Structure formats: C-alpha cells, structure tokens
Amino acid sequence: MNIGIVGLGLIGASFGKTLKKVTENKVFGYDINPDVLLKAGLVGAIDDELCEANLPDVDVLVISVYPRAFKEVAKAYLPKMKNGSVLMDFCGIKRGIEEDMKELSVEYPDISFVGAHPMAGREFSGIDRSLSTLFDRATCVVVPVKADIFTLEKVRDLFLTVGFSEAVFSTAYRHDEIIAFTSQLCHIVSNAFIKSPMASSHFGFSAGSYRDLTRVARLNPTMWTELMMDNRDLLKNELDGLIGRLTEYSKALEDGDEQRLYDLLKEGSDLKISIDKGKVR
C-alpha cells in the first residue's frame, strides 16, 4: 500500500518510522514546516514527500494535525484522492472530527472516513521525540464514520501490523467521554499538581509517586487547549467529580476523622486492585 501522512509531529512521524521499519508500505509525508519535512526524510519517517503527483496513488491518508486544523487539511487533499481510498485522522478527540468527516463524506462518497486515536504518547512533542516503538502494545481507538467492514478490517490490520495490540472500536461520544478521564484529566491534574510552592524543593525528598504524578505536567499547551476546550463538557464533568472527591479527603483531614480517611483510602485502593485484576469493561 501507499500511505500518506500529513503532519509529522510526535505521532505522525512515529507512525511513519514504524511503517517503514516493519512493513513494505511506501510512506509519503508532508508537514507545513519545511524543516520538519526535511528531517522526516533524514530520520527515515517517510520515503518521500507527499505531493500532487503521488497523492492519487495513496491508499490510506492519515491526517495527524491539531483537531481544529483537520477539516481544512482534509479539504485540501480530498479532491485528488482516489476512489476506494481511506481518509483517517489521529486526533485526540473525536466528536468534532466525526462531524467534519460526515460533512466531507457527502461530497466524497467514494472515500472512506475513519477516526483513529493511537493510545500512545509522550510528555514531549515533535518529530525529534518520535519513536518507531511508540505504538508497541498500545491500543488504537477506531471510530468508524463512513466505512464498510472490509475497510475497517484493513484499518485494523494496519494498526496490528505496526505493533498495536488491539484496535478498539468506539463511538465518538464514548471515546471522548472516556478520554476526558484517562488522558485529559491526567494532564490537568499533573499540570496543577506541579504548581505547589513545594515543587521546587522536591529534590532529595521525592521518589516514584512524585515522578509519576508530575510527568505529564509538561505538555504542548496549544494542542492541549484545543483538545480540552473542544471536549470541555465531558472534561469539566470529570474534573469537577475529582475536585468533589478530593474535597472529601480534605474534610476528613480537617475533622481529624481517621475512620473516614481510612474508608476513603481503602475504597480507592480496593477499586484500583479490582479494576487491575478484573479488567471490567
């Protein structure tokens, strides 16, 4: 197959590197930043620049840009895409993308539209941090927008081939609802956590729990502002839920209520153990 990747940041470039390492697919890539495009060739994230000449040969076009840029970018590429090809995105939120794709699919009925969100990332961004191992054993959430079962099988196989452990099919809403918790809330908590006046004194007084809690305090604020704002109904719900729960611990501390604090801690610990063990879906 010929695979096109638009946007060679951490995720796009990692996808290209992996495709080139473990498949025979030809990888065409493009980035709005010419230095990034040049680098993509040098580090082996693409075979060649994605351009007007080879776009009609592309079987799967992955758009890996910020969510709000998706539609315009898709519009620029769709007119030259061949019938039967697949347009996919890699954004971290899906409701808006699904809407965009639905609109576009009216005009391009012979193209398949599939949303995807690789469940992998780093606290760093950009091609310099991309890794051909980023997707190893990660899952990929797939939101079918307009695609038949054979296309979805092809998409799933592509993800499994590059190292994902599973393609998890989901609606856009369900994706955004769960991701508000598993990803977005983590970033807000970590980002707010590091702002304690004690943070700069942690050296020598910290270990794994501090390291883990603050890892994703570092983030790309431009991208995350878009991701969070465009998911703000669900994210605010999660955030307020957490604030409410934290307030219970604060109350127990204020009251010196040991039994209550014990109960709160035990409930959380038991839940963590049962979730890890039971793999409740």
Place this chain on the structure above:
Amino acid sequence: MNIGIVGLGLIGASFGKTLKKVTENKVFGYDINPDVLLKAGLVGAIDDELCEANLPDVDVLVISVYPRAFKEVAKAYLPKMKNGSVLMDFCGIKRGIEEDMKELSVEYPDISFVGAHPMAGREFSGIDRSLSTLFDRATCVVVPVKADIFTLEKVRDLFLTVGFSEAVFSTAYRHDEIIAFTSQLCHIVSNAFIKSPMASSHFGFSAGSYRDLTRVARLNPTMWTELMMDNRDLLKNELDGLIGRLTEYSKALEDGDEQRLYDLLKEGSDLKISIDKGKVR
C-alpha cells in the same frame, strides 16, 4: 557492624536484603508476625532473629514500623542497647518521631537517635514485595535528633553503601512539609482519581498518563491513614492548594475561556520544565 531491623515489611526487609547483598554487616531482624520472621530468613533478608542475646551487640537498630508504634517498640529495645549504638527509624513522617526520640534520649543519653526516611517505595507492601534494589539511586532523608557529627557520618555512609545516591539532612518540619506534597498528596490524588465512574472503562482507551496517575491509588490504608493523619495540618494545606488550582481549570472550561486555559497549562508546563532542568533547591 551488627545491624538490627525491627519490622520486616517492604522497607525493613528490602533494607535487610540489600545489607546482606552488598555489605559484610551482620543483620538481625524481628517482626511481630512469626510467618514474616520465618520468611525473612528464607529469602535472605536477615542473618538471624534479633533477640535478647544479640541485641546488646547491635551497632545500629532500625525501627521500621508504623509511626504510632515507634515509641513503644523503641522502649522495648532501648534498655538492652549498648552505649554508643544508634537507634534509627524509617517512618514516613518525622515530627512525631522526633518528639518521641527527644523524650527517649533523656533516659538513654548514651544512645544516638536519628530519624531517616528512605525515599523509595512501591504501591505494594510486605516482605513478599521487598527488593534488594529498592534503594538504588534513591535519596534518604536524615533527621538528626540526637547524634554527633561522627555518628551522622556513619549513618550517611551506611545509606550510601546500600545504594542510596545521597543522604539529605533535614529538620523534621521541613521533611514533613515537603513530603506532604511529594508523597502524601500523590497518594490522595491517585486514590481519588481512580474513583471516576469512567475508571472501569479505561481498557483500550488509556496509556501512560492513566497508568502513572493511578499507580499509587493502591496503598496500605492502615499505614497511610496514620501517616496522613499525623501530618494533617501540612497535608490539608497542600490538598486544599491543589483543589484551588484545579478549580481554576474548571472555571476556564466552564467559561469557555481559551486564553485562560492556555495560560494555566503553559504556566504548569513551563514550571515543570524549569524544575526538571534547573534543579532549583
């Protein structure tokens, strides 16, 4: 030297295993649970049981029990300890221990008293989870209560010998203040985080940030209730600070205030980068 360890849980047993692996010291241990004591011998965490016969030969006695048990345990061992020996504890909070030690030191003027807190742990507890590598490159906070400089050097050397990267000397208050943030707050946040209704749906929709945020949701609620309650003034301060900061993000989401959300995220990210780079103390 002869080293005694009372309390062969995760930390005590890991200390014993490491001492036996990398030093020539003789390790005597005791645990209130006879099964744990037996196991300590079997897994090589101790050379022999700590008992009335060998207690007078012990040079450094480490009491590695829950904070509120410290004083009574110390009282049971002190009468048989030799002049010039060191009594040390491994508790996660230090103000109460310092008070206990100060009181005890009046009656035992020829014993040195040193508080210590190895900055290492796991989300698991007990001897079965102990590791001879637990302290590798960790720091150990040392709170001198009654000890001369030569004794403190001996203590520091002991920690360096078993793999700690540094012995960080601190007052009890400073320790408790920083630890409220670097350790206790992490555990509360993680424990409260996992209680989201979305948590059991995370499979397939989560990656590193979820994994990191929820790791220490699992904890020993009995021990942590003691640690947190006995540090509740400082901990509540940290917790309320975090709740206040999280509320700012919630407000920005509610208002749909993108610039504000961006500013909040950027501030946290910049701070994390500068703390990691600058190693500000």
